[in-house]
Amino acid sequence: MAEAVPEYIDFPKAEENTINYWKSIDAFKNCLKQSKGKPRYTFYDGPPFATGLPHYGHILAGTIKDIVTRFAHQTGHHVERRFGWDCHGLPVEYEIDKTLGIKGPSDVEKLGIENYNNECRKIVMRYAKQWEDIVGRMGRWIDFENDYKTLYPSFMESVWYIFKQLFNKGFVYRGVKVMPFSTACSTPLSNFESGQNYKDVVDPAVIVSLPLDKDPNVSLIAWTTTPWTLPSNLSLCVNPAEDYVKVKDTTTEKTYIMMEARLEALFKNESEYVILEKFKGKTLEGLGYEPLFPYFKQLKSRGAFRVLCDGYVTRESGTGVVHQAPYFGEDDYRVCLLNGVITKDQDLVCPIDLSGKFVDPVVDFKGQYVKDADKEIMKYLKSKGRMVHQSTTKHSYPFCWRSETPLIYRAVPSWFIRVEHMRDQLVAANQETYWVPRFCERKTICQLVGRSKRLGRIPQQILGHSHPTLDE
Secondary structure, three states: OOOOOOOOOOHHHHHHHHHHHHHHOOHHHHHHHHHOOOOEOOOOOOOOOOOOOOOHHHHHHHHHHHHHHHHHHHOOOEOOOEEEEOOOOHHHHHHHHHHHOOOOHHHHHHHOHHHHHHHHHHHOOOOHHHHHHHHHHOOOOOEEEEEEEOOOHHHHHHHHHHHHHHHHOOOEEEEEEEEEEEOOOOEEOOHHHHOOOEEEEEEEEEEEEEEEOOOOOEEEEEEEOOHHHHHHOOEEEEOOOOEEEEEEEOOOOOEEEEEHHHHHHOOOOHHHEEEEEEEEHHHHOOOEEOOOOOOOHHHHHHOOOEEEEOOOOOOOOOOOOEEEOOOOOHHHHHHHHHOOOOOOOOOOOOOEOOOOEEOOOOHHHOOOEHHHHHHHHHHHHHHOOOEEEEEEEEEEEEEOOOOOOEEEEEEEEEEEEOOHHHHHHHHHHHHOOOOOOOHHHHHHHHHHHHOOEEOOOOOOOEOOEOOOEEOO
């Protein structure tokens, strides 16, 4: 006979009673026994880190996963559900770095790789019991006793086996990629990670002058919100199809070149300037200019410090003349490589260490953290008469999701996986996959073949670099 439903229900108590009942009859294991011999339904459960407690995102994803596997069981399938743990990567390392006061790779080397790994191993399962309790309270059925961990040699060897197949087929190559970089964690981040933590910040916005070699009385003027990249400037870029002007500042009597549509970036009204000449950006291509700093002036003989053309320069902000530091910007790197300002096999013009501090040959700011050096760099430019205008701008800027410090874009020597030659096959395989929801099909293939991605987080120490990536 059914029990009467009470007028008032104590839901926490009802939850506890239900969970205890499931445990008393060993519901999940008996469910697996009943379905044994039926068609298998394979479900791969992406593992969380056990260095932190579950949050809303974990609970939401776990609920969806439980719905999928329960439905598969109820439609006549045998569904093994093993919980997994991600034991590698930034979250574990960052926790240990904070605990031991490690500031960079050199501190890890002093401690010793084996000792560092042992410290990491101690905390990877710190919150495993809490995870099991919370997942159980969600009502999710999954096997914690027969779990898997990415630190198991068998798991790592399986990844290495796949990587070896790629290597043997000639798909692996060495290159440089400008990537979002956390100076606090001394590591690059994926595009996904860098998009997780944007904040509104106020940064300096400066316009600097770059006198033409053929006429030092006329200067190109470039705008930037990252003064710390100016010591690494190797070229300027303009839009070949836009209108540019040679304009005289009636206040200072100086002559500048900038995009006509961006005159408002420097002048408040028309009485402050006189247009002397008008021309397309294409006519500026190849013009040489005087470097802002002396640190890399020897590269001028190899094609640096000249004007390049590319359509990525817009009329939305700045002066229409973009300063390019190729090892600190994706478009900068692409355009400079395309125009021979840099080559793939040359030494990197990247005077920043892994902690984001200046190193030789930038002697004037050596040892300073890049964001802190902004003020000193602006003082230097003023003293040399190269500062045209100085202000601030509020904009959205990416921060490291783990350390809460500003990210920078930095060139990182990397191992890459070639995918260009197999794009058609990847697209075809993707179309044979049933995606839920369907828009994921397009999104996934765009991410896979349209931009770089990390191959994985298994420690892959290949000549000092640990993250192979997919090429574009």
